[in-house]
Amino acid sequence: MIIRRYLVWATTATASQRAAAADVLVRAYHQSPLTDADRVDIDKALIGLASDSSPMVRAALVEAFKASAAIPMPVFEALLAAGDTAAMTLLADSRAVSSAQLVDCVAVGDPASHRRIAGREGLPAQVSAALAEVASLDGLMALLANDTAVISQSALQRMFDRHGHSPALQSALLGRQELPPFMRHALMSFLCERLADYTVDRGWLSPARAGALQVEAGDMATMALVAEASDETLERLVSHLIASGELTVGLLLRSLLCAEPRLLTIALAKLTGTPRGAIEAARGIPGRAAFEATYQRAGLPGGLLAAFHAALDALDKLPPPMRRKDGHLSLMMVRHVIAACEDMPSTAAGPLLALLERFAEEAQATQGAIDPSPAASPLYANWTAAPAVHPQALAA
Incomplete structure (x- = not known):
């Protein structure tokens, strides 16, 4: 009413x-x-x-x-x-x-x-x-x-x-903490590509050099994501890398030299259909024959198998305090692999040693100052480190 x-x-x-x-x-x-x-x-x-x-x-x-x-x-x-x-x-x-x-x-x-x-x-x-x-x-x-x-x-x-074509949206997405690693990787790949194109357009770098730097910058960014990713999110990231064609043998080798074997393990599991536990077990078998068989089934280049063997050996010897899992290359591990690969035939060793030398320069620049000398630390009593390899030694 x-x-x-x-x-x-x-x-x-x-x-x-x-x-x-x-x-x-x-x-x-x-x-x-x-x-x-x-x-x-x-x-x-x-x-x-x-x-x-x-x-x-x-x-x-x-x-x-x-x-x-x-x-x-x-x-x-x-x-x-x-x-x-x-x-x-x-x-x-x-x-x-x-x-x-x-x-x-x-x-x-x-x-x-x-x-x-x-x-x-x-x-x-x-x-x-x-x-x-x-x-x-x-x-x-x-x-x-x-x-x-x-x-x-x-x-x-x-x-x-x-x-996704909008640079403004890409930047805003990267600012969200909940952005999954596989999307963050895709956005960073776009950014690296734009930067490479810009340097070529301005005449600062040749297309070949800009492309090489783009790959290296992308791999460094990928390892930063890998270091922070959980096993579940890392599996999605690996699936994205495979689908986009960005899972390269150089990235897999880099992951070992960053003391982060999960990327290689998950990648081999997905590429071969082998359970992840079996891949991890194969890495620990003396002689690594089981790992070699899995490596070959994954279709990875046989000429680089020696480098992977050396990297796994270096990882096994790396003391736990040095396994920082920060996505950065370990200078000690890179030098160890260089020493192991120097006796390879020159046709196979040339490109590989050039890649490893770039890894060594990167590791020296980013963390060389905090890599303790074997002689200065009892943690490295059983470590046989290779001497530093100078750029001119690989010129040939």
């Missing part, structure tokens, strides 16, 4: 009076015991306020619902239909709007509403997923800039699938 009187009163009330009534109606909707008839009447009253011609009234209604537990769907739709500041405020921070309502709004909303929703504090994963499917690049950038938004890996992948 009271609500019906309000409906009659509202036909002659001023805009300021109707705005003042909004808070009373919202509190009555949530707090007062209502009959079914009263519930129908108050719904009509709230829809009337949501459809009011006065922006002042709609803004007052949004403010009244701002801290409430829920907003009726017809009222929500009526407010959105106006498309004004009040509607945007409702989307941006009203707690009354449910996740389901936000998902519906994403489906039918415009770029402005998408940006408002993307910036909501504590945005749920299902709403982020909806935005990932339909939002424009600007909307996705707003979502990625929202540190409180929960974004699933599948939603991140969908953004990359839709707008």
